[in-house]
Amino acid sequence: GAVVSQHPSRVICKSGTSVKIECRSLDFQATTMFWYRQFPKKSLMLMATSNEGSKATYEQGVEKDKFLINHASLTLSTLTVTSAHPEDSSFYICSAMLQIIAGGFSYEQYFGPGTRLTVT
Amino acid sequence: GDSVTQMEGPVTLSEEAFLTINCTYTATGYPSLFWYVQYPGEGLQLLLKATKADDKGSNKGFEATYRKETTSFHLEKGSVQVSDSAVYFCALRDISNFGNEKLTFGTGTRLTIIP
Numbered sequence: 001g002a003v004v005s006q007h008p009s010r011v012i013c014k015s016g017t018s019v020k021i022e023c024r025s026l027d028f029q030a031t032t033m034f035w036y037r038q039f040p041k042k043s044l045m046l047m048a049t050s051n052e053g054s055k056a057t058y059e060q061g062v063e064k065d066k067f068l069i070n071h072a073s074l075t076l077s078t079l080t081v082t083s084a085h086p087e088d089s090s091f092y093i094c095s096a097m098l099q100i101i102a103g104g105f106s107y108e109q110y111f112g113p114g115t116r117l118t119v120t
Numbered sequence: 121g122d123s124v125t126q127m128e129g130p131v132t133l134s135e136e137a138f139l140t141i142n143c144t145y146t147a148t149g150y151p152s153l154f155w156y157v158q159y160p161g162e163g164l165q166l167l168l169k170a171t172k173a174d175d176k177g178s179n180k181g182f183e184a185t186y187r188k189e190t191t192s193f194h195l196e197k198g199s200v201q202v203s204d205s206a207v208y209f210c211a212l213r214d215i216s217n218f219g220n221e222k223l224t225f226g227t228g229t230r231l232t233i234i235p
Contacts, residue, residue: 004163034223043124043209043225044164093163097221109223111156111163 003027004096006112013084014120020080021115023094029074030096034109035067038091050077084119091116122147126210126226133200133233141195141229143184143210151212153177153186153193154223158207167195167208202233 003026013019023033031052036044048058048069056069066088068080077096081088095109126143133139145153152171156164168177173188182197193210210226 006163041227043227044223046222046224049222095164095223107221108166111165113161113163 002098002108002110004094004110004112006092006094006115008115009113010116010118012118012120015085016083018080018082019084019117020078021092021094021117023077023079023096023112025075025096025098025110028096028098030077030098031074032097033071033077034095034097035069035077035079036093036095038093038114044093047079081117084117086119089117089119122151122212122214122222122224124210124212124224124226126208126229128227128229129207130230130232133231135202135233135235136199137233139195139197139200139204139231141208141210141231143193143195143226145191145193145210145212147191147212147214149214151214153184154211154213155182155184155193155195156209156211156225158209158228160206164209200231200233202235205231205233207231 005024007022033050035047038044046059047062048056050056050069050071052071058064071077091114093114095111099107123146154169155167157167158164168179170177170186176185184193184195207228207230209228211223213223
């Protein structure tokens with residue numbers, strides 16, 4: 001259980017176009033999802049926290065008008081890279097928060113496999 | 121702000137060797153600590169965690185102990201297998217400035233085990 005999918009796994013687009021990446025929790029509902037960006041030989045950097053039904057919270061330095069996040073349902077969050085440029089080429093990873101109510105309250109993040117974006 | 125430093129890879133070991141991947145952290149609060157593993161073509165998977173000082177997380181033969189005095193959470197395994205080849209990420213979980221939970225990751229260590 002607790003599977004998170006991402007689509008597409010790889011995408012190549014031309015500079016100036018927009019690209020949408022989907023993140024789905026397949027077997028659980030997630031009120032909170034996260035979007036990360038991973039640079040080569042660097043750690044995952046949190047871009048934004050996405051809460052179902054409300055606006056995303058962006059980390060400092062992340063342009064919210066460039067990286068549009070929509071969390072319209074409890075199983076789907078989308079990241080749209082608008083007017084993409086070569087510097088936006090990266091590996092984008094999402095995660096979904098699963099709340100565990102057993103022997104107390106806890107929660108874990110489950111990660112998708114990532115999307116490789118290449119902007120030419 | 122919070123940060124995680126882990127040993128740079130790649131690390132190459134022979135099967136049945138002893139593994140240590142070092143991880144140290146900086147945090148203002150009392151974070152929870154994690155090790156995630158990423159197999160080729162897959163998403164990050166939680167390997168083990170510890171939520172308070174002196175806790176030991178363990179899973180699949182891997183262990184790590186939350187050492188507050190040295191701000192460390194080193195990953196160890198006594199005898200590695202070829203199937204352990206993957207990228208390992210150390211991470212801490214704290215509360216962000218917005219009041220949300222936030223994971224901060226290290227750079228990842230690529231481990232290759234040769235038969």
